[in-house]
Amino acid sequence: MTTEPATTMPGSTKPGSPGLRLVLGADEAGVDYKNRILADLQADPRISEIIDIGVNRSDAPEDFVRPYPYVGIAAGELIRDGLADRAILFCGTGIGVAIAANKVDGIRATTAHDSFSVERSVLSNDCQVLTMGQRVIGVELASRLAREWIGYTFDPTSASADKVKVLTTFEGC
Numbered sequence: 791m792t793t794e795p796a797t798t799m800p801g802s803t804k805p806g807s808p809g810l811r812l813v814l815g816a817d818e819a820g821v822d823y824k825n826r827i828l829a830d831l832q833a834d835p836r837i838s839e840i841i842d843i844g845v846n847r848s849d850a851p852e853d854f855v856r857p858y859p860y861v862g863i864a865a866g867e868l869i870r871d872g873l874a875d876r877a878i879l880f881c882g883t884g885i886g887v888a889i890a891a892n893k894v895d896g897i898r899a900t901t902a903h904d905s906f907s908v909e910r911s912v913l914s915n916d917c918q919v920l921t922m923g924q925r926v927i928g929v930e931l932a933s934r935l936a937r938e939w940i941g942y943t944f945d946p947t948s949a950s951a952d953k954v955k956v957l958t959t960f961e962g963c
């Protein structure tokens with residue numbers, strides 16, 4: 791199967807900025823939302839780089855469709871390897887890309903479609919990956935949640951930190 795290469799969007803990198811290096815990705819069922827959120831975040835001063843790993847068309851010929859497991863794992867590997875900080879991924883439900891990203895050691899990915907869960911995914915769980923479903927929520931809510939999510943930062947001195955650390959005990963088993 792031919793898959794589209796990871797690409798950095800022209801003009802999305804602001805050299806010297808200490809901002810977030812954010813991966814955006816989707817399968818064919820989430821590509822419209824991914825592209826909309828990419829456009830919405832292009833000028834966000836909190837982001838230094840957007841890495842668009844595709845897919846980049848919703849009417850792609852079969853050869854260019856990238857099933858959700860490849861999208862989630864590719865995003866997780868970029869974070870694991872230190873090439874990105876966080877990712878927002880889309881598929882039909884958000885579930886498939888979350889499961890896939892969680893297969894990568896050290897990655898904590900979750901699907902969230904409400905404001906409170908989006909907040910707690912970072913503050914309680916230190917998730918580096920947020921996933922949403924194009925077939926589940928409206929695009930305006932998805933865009934709002936994406937913008938909220940990148941505004942949260944995990945506090946390693948918080949009471950939640952020791953709970954998150956327990957997760958690493960089970961990685962690589």
Ligand SMILES: O=C[C@H](O)[C@H](O)COP(=O)(O)O
Binds near residue numbers: 887
């Ligand atoms: O979690 C899976 C996603 O929703 C995917 O986009 C659609 O998967 P399906 O075609 O197997 O339903």
